[in-house]
Each structure stands twice: as C-alpha cells, then as structure tokens.
Amino acid sequence: MTSMGNSSSSEGGGFKNSNRKHYKQLDSTISAGYDHEGIKRVKADKYVCDSPPYSDLCICVITWNMNGRLCYRDLMMVARNNSKFDLLVIGLQEVPRKLFERPLQTALLDSHVLLGEATMQSIHLYVFGAKGSDLFLREMKIDKLSFGGCGGLVGRNKGAVGIRINYKGIPMVFISGHLSAHARNVGKRNSEFKSVSESFFSKALKKDPYASPPKIIVWLGDLNYRIQGIENHSVRNMINKDLHGLLSSNDQLLQEAERGEIFKGFREGTLTFKPTYKYDVGSSNYDTSYKVRVPSWTDRILFKTEEDTDDEFHATLHSYESMDEIHSSDHKPVKAHICLKLNKSPNTS
DSSP states (O other): OOOTTOTTSTTTOSOOOOHHHHHHHHHHHHHTTOOOSSEEEEOOOOSOOOSTTSOSEEEEEEEEEOTTOOOHHHHHHHHSSOTTOSEEEEEEESOOSSOOHHHHHHHTTTTEEEEEEEEETTEEEEEEEETTGGGGEEEEEEEEEEEOSBTTTBOOOEEEEEEEEEETTEEEEEEEEEOOOSTTOHHHHHHHHHHHHHHTTHHHHHHOTTOOOOSEEEEEEEOOOOBOSSOHHHHHHHHHTTOGGGGGGGBHHHHHHHTTSSOTTEEEEOOOSOOOBOBOTTSSOBOOSTTOOOOBOOEEEEEEESTTTOTTEEEEEEEEEEOTTOOSSSBOOEEEEEEEEESSOOOOO
16 A cells, blocks of 8 residues: 555655755745736635625636535535525536436525536536526527547546526636546646637637627636645645645646646636545545545636726636535535626626
8 A cells, every 4th residue: 555655656746855845945935926827816805795886796606526426415515505696607527327407406496597507428517597597698508528538439537518608798608627637647638628728619609700709717627637746745744734825836737827838817716725635535534545646626716807908897706615514525616706897787688
C-alpha cells in the first residue's frame, strides 16, 4: 500500500521540498499578489442580494460529481434552500443510470420550474427558473461533446453538455464538463476545454450570424485539474492546519491559465474552501484507499462576462463554497452565487 507521504505516488509528484521551505515560498507568492493571466480571482462579496436595486438576476450554480451513487437525501440537500434565486443551474457528473430531473423537480416544486436540460450519459445539466419564469424564456439551445470511448461509440464518461438561453433578454451560456482524470493528463484536459469552447453552439451561430453574443458564460463541473509539485503528506498537513489557501499556487488549472492555455478572461472566486476530492465515501476524510489520491480542487465554477467592454452589464460573485455536509460521494459539491446587474432594461420582446 502506498504511503500518504510517499512522494513517488502517481498523484503526488516526485518533489521533496521541506515543509518549512515550501511554506515560505507559498507565503511569499501569496503576499506578492499571485494572479493569473487567464483567470482573475475575485473575493466573494458577502452582502445579501435578493432583488433589485441590487441586481436584476440572481443565479445559483452548483456542480457535483455523484460518483455513480444515488442518495436522495444528499440530492435534496443540494437542490433545496435556493428559493431566493431567479435561476438555479445544477451540473451533475457520474450520474447513476436513473433519470434525475424528476427528483430535482420534486425537491424544487414549491419554488422553481425546469426550463431546460442537457444530458449525455453520466453528464447532466439542468436550468431551473423561479415559478412563472418560463414566460421570460426567449431561447433554448443545447449542445454536447463527448471524449474517448471505443470507436467514439461506447465508454463516453467524459465530455461536456451546454445550454444556451435568452432569459429576460439576457443571452447566457452554461457548460457542464467532466474532463479527463489523473494528474499527468494536463495537456489532455487543456485540449478538451479548447474543443468544447470552440465548438459549442457554433452551428447555431452559423445559422444566425446576427445572434447576440452571451452576456455571461459559466463553466462548471469536475474539471479534474489537480494539485501538483508538493508531496501528498505536505498537502494533507497544510489542509489540517487550515493552510489550504496557500496551495492554490500548486493548482494545475490556475497554472495553465497563467500560461494562457485555458480560461482566458474568466473569473473565479478565491479558493477559500478545502479541496473537494478525493474523500472516503460516507465521511469527510481524504482518500485512505491504496491509491491515496492527493486532495485537489477538481470541482470548479468559473464565469466570463462582457462587462469589461459593456458598461451596461455587471456581474458580482456573492459566494463560492463547497457543501461539506454531503457525504455520499468521493467529491464535495461546489456552489456559487452570481448576480447580474444591467444599467438599462434588457430587451424582453
């Protein structure tokens, strides 16, 4: 059995820096204002945002890898207590072979209706709106792209699904992805991200070249980027000491974004929550199996808006957190609260 502190682990890399030296390096990096060309990291604005004049549209986004397990209690906990949001976007990965829109609709029966869904085997994406909100829906398109499989026909458990909607005159795109696993496959994940970004809704755009570009694009899912360059034992030790925020400089997603490979122009909340993978099922203990995976922020929510070039539109992140009370999977769900503000009324005709 592999030791948790073995730096030769397939997930841990072969680095043998001392804890003291590594802490010092990380601390100086954070103090210098570590940022990324591809991703602007933003602190969540904690003030409560329920309705105008603070916002025109509040969106709750949730991503969860279910690990192929059905636990109605946890599914209900993920879906409920979101009645204040105009839109509720739920992306699920490794969904067991049962239809989930009905349990989700049941959980949200008193507050929301299903506006759209996109599913591809174990990857699901649902957009719910507040009751009566279907009257504001002007567009609904879906797209899908799978990776791998035997001849491209079977075994497709990785890929992405997307939903494009025009809601209250605001065109939006939501993409739920499940990218390739394992720490070594960084280049493969980058390529998959680029394939989805370049292909999604391109056919629809060719049919209607005058279609309005989305005001906001939200990527969510198990993107599978890992923590690297620091041994497993040190990672766990830092998490136990609530120093996990310092590990963000070892996060592959942020590193690749800094290199300009992925998520250029996107924003993400600071990673104040603990790495969301891999847990022992039924607990909040990190992996004790023979694989002894290095804890990582595999589950992410990122967004890109037009606000830098459009003074009429602004997006604010109000929270970005993991749902640590969920124990039925080896992943913790991640939840974000994003509010949109328009400086003039959108065209809802």
